[in-house]
Amino acid sequence: MLHYLGTRLLRATVSVVMVVTFVFIVLRMSGDPAVVIMGADAPPEAVDAFRTAWGLDQPIWVQYLSFFKAIFSGDLGQSMRDGRDAVAVVLERVPSTLALTVPAFLLNVGIGIPAGVYAALHRNTAIDRFVMVMAVTGFAMPSFILAMLLVLVFSVNLGWLPSAGQDSWLNAILPIVTMGFGGAALLARFTRSAMLEVLGQSYIRTASAKGLSWSAVVWRHALQNAAIPTVTIIGFMLGGLVAGAVVVESVFSWPGVGRLLVVSVSNRDLAVVQAIVLMIALTMVAANFVVDILYGLLDPKMQSQTRAARA
Amino acid sequence: MAFVQIRDMSVAFGSAPALRGISLSVERGEALGLVGESGCGKSITWLAALGLLPRSAKVGGSVLLDGVELIGASPSVLEPVRGGRIAMIFQDPASSLNPVHRIGHQIAEALALHRGLTGAPARAEVIRLLDQVGIPDAKTRANAYPHELSGGQNQRVMIAMALAGEPELLVADEPTTALDVTIQAQILDLLGTIRRDTGMGLVLISHDLGVVSETCSRIAVMYAGRIVEQAESAAIFANPSHPYTRGLLGAMPPISGPRQKLVSIPGSVPEASRMPQGCAFAPRCSEAIADCTRVDPAAVTVEANHLAACIRATPAKTGTRTPERVLA
Amino acid sequence: MTASQMPLLSAQDLARTYSIRRGMAGRVTNVRAVDGVTLTIARGETLGLVGESGCGKSTTARLVLGIERPDEGQVRFDGAPMPGSGSPGWAALRKRMQLVFQDPLSALDRRLPVGLQIREPLEIHRMGTPAEQNARVAEVMEEVGLQPHHADRHPHALSGGQRQRAVIARALVTQPDLLVCDEPISALDVSIQAQVMNLLVELQERLGMGMLFVSHDLRAVRQISHRVAVMYLGRIVEEGAPDEILHAPAHPYSQALVSAIPHPGKTARRIVLQGDPPNPADRPPGCAFHPRCPVTAMRCRTETPLLKPRPSDGRRVACHVAQGEVAPGHVGQLELS
Numbered sequence: 001m002l003h004y005l006g007t008r009l010l011r012a013t014v015s016v017v018m019v020v021t022f023v024f025i026v027l028r029m030s031g032d033p034a035v036v037i038m039g040a041d042a043p044p045e046a047v048d049a050f051r052t053a054w055g056l057d058q059p060i061w062v063q064y065l066s067f068f069k070a071i072f073s074g075d076l077g078q079s080m081r082d083g084r085d086a087v088a089v090v091l092e093r094v095p096s097t098l099a100l101t102v103p104a105f106l107l108n109v110g111i112g113i114p115a116g117v118y119a120a121l122h123r124n125t126a127i128d129r130f131v132m133v134m135a136v137t138g139f140a141m142p143s144f145i146l147a148m149l150l151v152l153v154f155s156v157n158l159g160w161l162p163s164a165g166q167d168s169w170l171n172a173i174l175p176i177v178t179m180g181f182g183g184a185a186l187l188a189r190f191t192r193s194a195m196l197e198v199l200g201q202s203y204i205r206t207a208s209a210k211g212l213s214w215s216a217v218v219w220r221h222a223l224q225n226a227a228i229p230t231v232t233i234i235g236f237m238l239g240g241l242v243a244g245a246v247v248v249e250s251v252f253s254w255p256g257v258g259r260l261l262v263v264s265v266s267n268r269d270l271a272v273v274q275a276i277v278l279m280i281a282l283t284m285v286a287a288n289f290v291v292d293i294l295y296g297l298l299d300p301k302m303q304s305q306t307r308a309a310r311a
Numbered sequence: 312m313a314f315v316q317i318r319d320m321s322v323a324f325g326s327a328p329a330l331r332g333i334s335l336s337v338e339r340g341e342a343l344g345l346v347g348e349s350g351c352g353k354s355i356t357w358l359a360a361l362g363l364l365p366r367s368a369k370v371g372g373s374v375l376l377d378g379v380e381l382i383g384a385s386p387s388v389l390e391p392v393r394g395g396r397i398a399m400i401f402q403d404p405a406s407s408l409n410p411v412h413r414i415g416h417q418i419a420e421a422l423a424l425h426r427g428l429t430g431a432p433a434r435a436e437v438i439r440l441l442d443q444v445g446i447p448d449a450k451t452r453a454n455a456y457p458h459e460l461s462g463g464q465n466q467r468v469m470i471a472m473a474l475a476g477e478p479e480l481l482v483a484d485e486p487t488t489a490l491d492v493t494i495q496a497q498i499l500d501l502l503g504t505i506r507r508d509t510g511m512g513l514v515l516i517s518h519d520l521g522v523v524s525e526t527c528s529r530i531a532v533m534y535a536g537r538i539v540e541q542a543e544s545a546a547i548f549a550n551p552s553h554p555y556t557r558g559l560l561g562a563m564p565p566i567s568g569p570r571q572k573l574v575s576i577p578g579s580v581p582e583a584s585r586m587p588q589g590c591a592f593a594p595r596c597s598e599a600i601a602d603c604t605r606v607d608p609a610a611v612t613v614e615a616n617h618l619a620a621c622i623r624a625t626p627a628k629t630g631t632r633t634p635e636r637v638l639a
Numbered sequence: 640m641t642a643s644q645m646p647l648l649s650a651q652d653l654a655r656t657y658s659i660r661r662g663m664a665g666r667v668t669n670v671r672a673v674d675g676v677t678l679t680i681a682r683g684e685t686l687g688l689v690g691e692s693g694c695g696k697s698t699t700a701r702l703v704l705g706i707e708r709p710d711e712g713q714v715r716f717d718g719a720p721m722p723g724s725g726s727p728g729w730a731a732l733r734k735r736m737q738l739v740f741q742d743p744l745s746a747l748d749r750r751l752p753v754g755l756q757i758r759e760p761l762e763i764h765r766m767g768t769p770a771e772q773n774a775r776v777a778e779v780m781e782e783v784g785l786q787p788h789h790a791d792r793h794p795h796a797l798s799g800g801q802r803q804r805a806v807i808a809r810a811l812v813t814q815p816d817l818l819v820c821d822e823p824i825s826a827l828d829v830s831i832q833a834q835v836m837n838l839l840v841e842l843q844e845r846l847g848m849g850m851l852f853v854s855h856d857l858r859a860v861r862q863i864s865h866r867v868a869v870m871y872l873g874r875i876v877e878e879g880a881p882d883e884i885l886h887a888p889a890h891p892y893s894q895a896l897v898s899a900i901p902h903p904g905k906t907a908r909r910i911v912l913q914g915d916p917p918n919p920a921d922r923p924p925g926c927a928f929h930p931r932c933p934v935t936a937m938r939c940r941t942e943t944p945l946l947k948p949r950p951s952d953g954r955r956v957a958c959h960v961a962q963g964e965v966a967p968g969h970v971g972q973l974e975l976s
Contacts, residue, residue: 202401203409206469208363211394211424211476213386220420224411300411300456348828461915491691492855493912496899500911518829521901562833564862566885566902572840573862575833579798 004302008292012285019281023274024067071278077271079264086271090257090279096166097256100175100248101241107180108187108237113230115184116191120199121218131188138185143244147178147251164253175252179244183237190233194226201225228298235291239284312378314339314480314512315360315397320372320382322352322359322536327583329355331536331591332372337480342506342513344523344544346559347533350580353516356533357482361397362389395425398473402485404465408457414468415441415453418475425476440471445501463494470501480512487522499526520559524548529616532556535581535591538610542617552619554596590621598623645718646679647849648817652712653677653702655695659920670920672698674873675712677946682816685843685850687864687881689857689896691916695873696853700819703851704736705729717816734764737810741822743802747794753805754780754790760813775812782845783808783838800831807838811846818843819851824859836862857900861885869893872917872927875946878955889949889956891932926959934960936968 051057055066070076076086119131138146154174155163162171198204199222207221208214246258253259257276264272296302313336322330330352337343345353358364360374360381374381376392393399401407409417415437422428422436434453441449444467457465466486473481483502487495503526506513517523523530524544531541532555540553551557561574578595581587587594593603602622610618611626655673673695680686690696701707703714705721714721716736722728737760740746747756754776761772777787783804794802803823810818820839824832840863843850852863860867861881868878869890877890888894898910912931917923923930929939938959946957959965 202403202407205358205363206399206401206407206472207409209361209393209399210421210472211390211392212420213390221409221412225409228411298411301458348830463915491916492857492899493691493895494916495901496895496909496911499901500909519901520829525901559829562830563902564833564836564858566858566861566900567882570862570881572837573833575837576830577834579800579831580828 004296005293008289008296011292012289015285015288016282019285020068020071020278021064023277023281024064076275076278079269079272086275089272090260090275093255093257093260096254097242097245097249097258099172100179100254100256101245103172103176104179104183105238105241107176108183109234111180112184112187113191115188117195117218117223117226119188120192120195123196128192132192135185135189135192138181139189141182143178143182144247144251146181147174147248150174150178151251166255171252171254175248175254178248178251179241182244187230187233187237191226191230194229195222197229198222198226224298228295231291231294231298235287235294238290239287242280242283312375313337314341314377316373316375317356317360318373318375320356320359320370320374322355322364322371323369324367324583328586329368329536329583330359331586333533333536333538335531335538335541337512337514339479340506340510340512341529342515342527344527344530345514345516345533346518346520346523346530348518348580350535350583351533352536353533354484357397357399357484357514357516361393361399363393363399391425394421394473394476394478396476396478397480397482398476398478399482399484400466400469400473400486403489404462404469404486405457405489407469408465410457413454413456414460418453418468418472421472421475436475437471440474441468443474443505444468444471445497446471462490463497466490466494466498467501470498470505474505474509477509478511480514482514482516484516485518486515488518495522502526520547520563532559535586536583537591537620538618539592539621540617540619541610542614546614546617550614550617552613552617552624553592553621554598554623555592556619558595647682647684648703648714648716648851649679650699650703650712650714651677653699653709653714654711655698655702655707656710668920671873671922672919673702673709676702676870676873676875677712678703678868678875678878680817680849680851682849683843683847684866685852685864687860687867688851688853688870689855689860689867690870691855693872693916693919694870695919696870697821699870700738700821700851700853704738704819705732706738731764734760734766734813735815736817736819737813737815739803739806739810739818739820739823742826743799743806744794746806747802749794752791752793753785753797753802753808757790757805757809757812760809764813766813776808779808779812782811782842784834798831799827800834803827803831803835804838807835807842811842814846815848817849817851819853821853822855823852825854825856832859839863857885857896869896872919872922874927874957876928876957878946883954889954889961890928890958891934891960892928895933926957932968934967936960936965938965939968 055063058066074087078084079086079089115131119128122128151163151174154161161173163174165171204217204221207217212220242257245256246261248254249256249258250262257279261273261276264276315337317333317335319332319334320330321328321332333352333356335356345356347353355364359368359370362381362384364370370382372382376396379388381389381392408414415434418437418440419433422433428436437453438449441453446452446464446467452460457468460468487498490498499522502513505511513527515523515526528544529541530544530547531538532547532553533539534555540547540551540556547556548560551560555576558574558576562576564573576595581591581594587604589604589606590596590608593599596603600623606622608620608622610620611624613619613624613626653673653676654671657670657672659668659670676699678686688696688699698707702709705714705724708724716732722732747753757779758772758776761767761775766772767775776790780787780790785801785804785808789797789801789805794805797805823839824835827835836859839850852860854860864881866878867881867884868875869884869892870876871892877884877888877893884893885897888897895910895912910933914931917927925941926932926935926939926944929935932939936959942959944957944959944962946955947962948955949962951963956962960967
């Protein structure tokens with residue numbers, strides 16, 4: 001298992017390095033930062049001074065190395081808007097975003113998986129069809145449209161819930177439901193097909209032929225096998241949660257990382273944008289790492305593969 | 312009364328019939344071979360008897376186990392039967408075992424269900440069973456996962472799991488088809504040894520008349536959801552009375568004598584949704600007469616304990632046409 | 640047989656090693672799938688290649704066809720060495736040697752009518768005018784027993800036997816000199832197997848091509864072949880006429896294979912080999928069969944026996960015991976049932 005963890009950790013590190021490189025290249029390719037920030041009509045001396053101050057006059061590989069050094073020392077520069085440390089600006093918004101994403105994720109898993117399992121076990125019944133209609137709707141509807149519909153119904157018409165801001169916990173309900181619904185729909189669809197696939201396998205028939213009751217067959221033999229592909233999707237969702245918060249936070253004016261990203265992009269606050277992009281990338285890599293570990297725990301083939309490789 | 316008595320059983324998926332009224336009995340301790348090509352219904356017969364078909368299957372007729380009806384029976388009746396009185400093993404041993412559980416655990420599950428064994432006694436019994444089916448180093452192997460064992464060893468594990476419930480009858484569905492020739496010999500040998508030691512009955516489902524003839528004392532040949540002939544093994548080979556049985560025998564290349572063209576059966580098996588009128592074999596039968604496409608023939612007793620469902624089969628001297636063999 | 644002629648195909652000391660890496664950081668294991676195989680096939684002759692899974696029989700088939708390059712040894716076709724894969728000479732040879740696969744459904748393209756698929760090799764090799772191609776397709780379909788209207792059907796609209804006939808027709812349409820059949824009947828139902836075996840025998844007698852018939856089924860091999868080679872773990876361990884091998888197998892492995900053939904009214908006792916089929920990645924030293932062999936002697940553990948004619952009757956067999964070089968070892972492992 002240690003060896004397994006080691007290889008996965010190595011893989012995660014490689015991913016991080018690649019992401020950082022990618023961010024570096026993209027930022028350099030989206031135009032000369034000096035010109036973008038100073039404005040096209042800035043005097044050339046001012047632009048040059050900016051370049052020297054930010055090290056943009058150095059050879060590209062020196063920039064690349066110092067970029068890495070800066071990242072690993074946690075220094076991503078200052079916000080160009082208020083001159084504060086970019087990382088600090090981002091970090092102070094993280095709790096707000098977590099307040100939405102963690103409950104939304106629990107909603108995804110807590111509704112999506114049971115709904116998918118139930119639908120698979122009652123295939124072609126009215127409940128199965130209902131679950132699938134909901135799943136397709138949730139999957140197909142962009143989150144901002146769902147968000148606006150929810151605002152229309154619960155804020156404008158019924159007046160039950162606030163539509164914007166962060167005044168009380170009531171403000172969190174609509175954003176959480178918006179984010180939770182789409183993910184639950186995706187997960188329900190996926191869990192259902194994974195479950196149907198497993199239920200068609202020979203070992204399910206073997207378990208029944210052994211004399212196990214149907215519920216024991218499902219609990220002891222089907223669920224763990226269906227969990228293996230489902231975990232992949234959960235990993236993707238986990239990694240995409242912060243990214244998904246961008247739209248929802250903007251619609252509901254929720255002061256989280258997502259909204260900060262939108263504001264910083266329009267202000268061309270590159271240091272903050274860079275910090276957020278890196279953070280999103282790191283959550284994705286971390287989520288993948290978690291998935292790999294879960295995979296190893298769920299699927300004995302993964303473990304013995306590395307065991308055999310070591311032998 | 313026979314141990315298992317199947318009477319006029321039918322199975323249909325939607326409008327396509329998979330079994331079209333079969334009657335068959337298995338005596339206690341008997342080894343019966345069930346032979347036929349893919350889609351003839353030989354596996355479905357036993358999956359249906361144990362209630363293992365999906366709910367969409369329409370099952371009719373009757374299956375009596377020691378006089379107790381199994382068709383339409385409640386889970387509380389069926390679950391103790393499955394694995395406890397009638398165990399089943401399947402064609403592809405690797406996919407028939409759950410990949411995420413250790414093999415010892417999967418065997419112990421059957422022990423807990425049918426013999427109430429848990430903990431250390433169950434563990435000891437798992438090792439004894441693995442030993443009995445010839446898994447070397449059973450103590451360590453009990454902790455292995457199916458993918459760590461070879462196909463032949465996985466089939467031995469399946470057999471150990473089947474034996475865990477001390478069943479009176481083992482239904483082996485093509486148990487050697489996915490295995491290599493020398494491993495097939497090992498598994499058939501093992502089944503023979505177990506039967507000698509425990510007196511357990513065996514239903515061997517196979518497409519291979521050769522495999523069945525070596526292992527079973529009686530053979531039933533199936534075609535398109537019907538039993539077309541059943542008799543003692545020797546009689547099937549000495550006096551095959553249904554043209555399909557003769558075709559199957561002719562299709563088997565001989566291992567000695569001059570090499571000549573095989574007697575093959577022309578055409579192919581009819582689809583369940585497009586079953587021909589009259590005898591289902593008539594369109595492929597070289598001996599078919601006009602009546603064959605009109606009448607679906609009932610089984611005729613051609614000699615003692617030998618039935619053939621062909622209107623051209625000659626009845627025994629007594630001349631009685633019995634619809635089915637009914638054993639008292 | 641036409642043994643006096645130069646053989647159509649001769650393969651000398653073929654060897655092929657695969658490197659297998661397990662996992663990302665796994666070590667590389669070398670698997671010697673084929674280890675010194677020598678064989679010849681004459682025009683009008685069928686060589687049956689028998690063995691269990693992993694014995695290298697399918698790899699041998701691919702080497703012989705030139706689809707894969709041997710690491711060692713050489714294949715000569717019609718007297719000339721096999722040109723390098725992908726070269727114009729190699730491409731031109733494709734029409735002279737064809738392959739029939741195990742599973743006809745996956746060997747055919749589901750989206751195309753079979754007539755077009757049978758015709759395709761003619762188009763690839765630019766053989767004849769369109770009219771001539773049509774005529775050839777019709778002719779070859781008749782030869783394999785397909786009706787003209789089957790040409791317009793898609794593979795799923797044909798029965799299993801008809802599909803395999805279509806695969807055979809596609810292989811024969813270029814009038815090849817060599818036909819390699821890799822387990823051509825094992826995916827088919829019993830009654831269809833007989834149809835295909837009859838067809839192969841009849842076609843070969845009529846068309847006179849050489850044939851390599853790869854199978855795990857000794858019965859089928861006897862029915863079809865003029866000569867049989869038994870493979871075990873990458874090597875040919877015995878070679879001879881089908882009835883010699885079936886009725887008096889010399890190699891202990893052939894003996895076990897023969898005795899494992901199930902057949903009605905069998906009275907002979909079955910030799911049950913211990914252990915699993917061998918793993919090519921973990922090849923035992925000496926004679927690869929010795930861990931499962933009922934008569935293994937000391938020398939078998941260290942020295943690999945060569946395939947050579949036996950002094951007594953000239954049977955080609957690779958076994959120290961069968962050659963009379965050593966006395967049979969312990970019989971303890973031999974289990975009769």
